[in-house]
Every structure is written in C-alpha cells, then in structure tokens.
Amino acid sequence: xxxxxxxxxxxxxxxxxxxxxxxxxxxxxxxxxxxxxxxxxxxxxxxxxxxxxxxxxxxxxxxxxxxxxxxxxxxxxxxxxxxxxxxxxxxxxxxxxxxxxxxxxxxxxxxxxxxxxxxxxxxxxxxxxxxxxxxxxxxxxxxxxxxxxxxxxxxxxx
Numbered sequence: 001x002x003x004x005x006x007x008x009x010x011x012x013x014x015x016x017x018x019x020x021x022x023x024x025x026x027x028x029x030x031x032x033x034x035x036x037x038x039x040x041x042x043x044x045x046x047x048x049x050x051x052x053x054x055x056x057x058x059x060x061x062x063x064x065x066x067x068x069x070x071x072x073x074x075x076x077x078x079x080x081x082x083x084x085x086x087x088x089x090x091x092x093x094x095x096x097x098x099x100x101x102x103x104x105x106x107x108x109x110x111x112x113x114x115x116x117x118x119x120x121x122x123x124x125x126x127x128x129x130x131x132x133x134x135x136x137x138x139x140x141x142x143x144x145x146x147x148x149x150x151x152x153x154x155x156x157x158x
Contacts, residue, residue, distance in 0.1 A: 001041070001042075001043045001044070001068050001069065001138070001139060001142050001144045002043070002044045002045075002046070002066060002067045002068045002069075003038065003043055003044070003045050003046070003067060003068070003069050003070075003071060003135060003138055003139075004045075004046045004047075004048070004059070004063045004066065004067035004069075004070050004071070005034060005045065005046070005047045005048070005070075005071045005072070005073075005131065005135075006048050006049075006050075006056055006059055006060065006070070006071070006072045006073070006074075007027060007047075007048065007049035007050075007072075007073050007075065008049075008050070008051075008056060008072075008073060008074040008075030008076060008077045008078075009050075009051040009052075009075050009076050009077065010051065010075055010076065011027050011049050011073060011075050012027055012049050012051070014026050014027045014030070014100075014128075015027075015029075021100075021101050022100050022101060023100070023127055023128065025127070025128040027049060029128070030128045030131055031047045033128070033131070033132060034047060034131055034132070034135060035047070037132055037135050037136075038135070040146065041135075041139050041144060041145065041146055042144070042146070043135075043139065043144065046066065046067065053077060053081055053083055053084065054083075056072075056074070056077065056084055056087075057083050057084060057087045060072075060084065060087040060088060060090070060091060061087055061090065063091055063093075064090065064091055064092065067091075067093065068093050068138075068142060069093050069094050069095070069096070069138035069141070069142065070088075070091055070093060070094070070095045070096070071095075071096045071097075071098060071131065071134045071135065071138065072084075072088070072095065072096075072097055072098065072115070072119075073097070073098040073099065073100070073131075074097065074113070074115055077115075078097075078099070078103070078113035078114065078115055079112065079113060079114060080114070081114065081115070082114070084115060085114055085115050085117070085118050088115060088118035088119065089118050094120040094121075094137075094138060094141055095118065095119040095120055096119060096120060096121050096122070096123060096134040096137055096138060097113065097115055097116055097119045097121070097122045097123070098122075098123050098124075098130045098131055098134050099113070099122070099123070099124040099125070099130065100125075100126075100127055100128060100130060101124070101125060102124050102125030103124050103125075104124065104125075105125070120141075121134075121137060123137075136153075140154065140155075140156070
C-alpha cells in the first residue's frame with residue numbers, strides 16, 4: 001500500500017508555533033513516527049510539507065499515480081482553498097483530513113474546513129497521534145493492517 005501524507009503552511013514550524021495549541025512535537029518527529037508505522041505495516045510512505053498552495057495541488061494530482069491513500073493536514077488552507085478542494089475531488093482513493101487541534105472547538109476563523117466535504121474522514125484534536133490514526137484507517141480500509149495486530153485493532157467492532 002502506498003500512502004502520501006501532505007502538510008500545509010506553517011506545519012514546518014510545529015514545536016515552535018503556538019505550542020499551547022499544537023504542542024511541542026516537531027514535524028520531523030511526526031514524520032519519523034509515520035515512517036515507523038509504514039515500515040511495520042509494509043507500506044510505502046511519501047511525506048511532504050509545503051507553504052504553497054500550488055505545490056500541494058501538484059502533489060495531490062501526482063498522488064493519482066503514486067498513492068493508494070492520501071492523508072492531508074491542510075493547515076490554514078483548510079478554511080480557504082477551493083483549489084485544493086477541487087484537486088482532492090480528482091483523487092480516486094480514500095482521503096483522510098488531519099488536524100492536530102480540535103478545529104470544532106476553536107475560534108470562528110478556524111472552525112469549518114472547506115475541504116472536509118471532499119474526504120472520507122476527518123481526524124481532529126488527537127494531537128500528532130492523529131496522523132497515526134489516519135494511517136491506521138487507510139491501512140484498515142485496504143485490508144493491509146498486519147495480522148500480528150489484535151483482531152479488534154484490525155477490524156474494529158462487528
């Protein structure tokens with residue numbers, strides 16, 4: 001399974017930017033954790049960050065040929081980007097939107113993601129662990145979680 005994780009503007013400043021909201025974990029630490037899960041699950045992982053909307057659109061378009069699932073933390077573009085929304089609608093695999101903070105409990109400016117309508121699921125408020133949950137959801141949906149995991153973790157309630 002091939003998973004692409006995309007990170008939007010200012011996420012390269014995690015650990016420094018507003019730690020009272022986003023915590024002290026860096027994007028490099030998140031990437032290392034995602035790579036560890038990908039290795040454990042036998043998945044390929046592409047992990048990107050850009051502060052530029054057009055670069056993210058290009059990466060989403062490229063994912064059509066290089067990824068089976070897409071995970072995106074669009075950051076500030078969540079609330080403004082029709083271009084990213086349109087690009088996400090072109091991707092044929094499952095898409096999971098991740099937010100480190102609980103955007104639904106935030107100020108009016110950060111409360112409603114325009115992109116959520118184009119994704120399979122939204123994970124918000126779990127901190128950096130939300131990336132791992134999104135990867136688990138992508139792997140589980142494809143039947144690619146390792147058999148060494150307990151059944152409850154591989155299949156969930158039946």
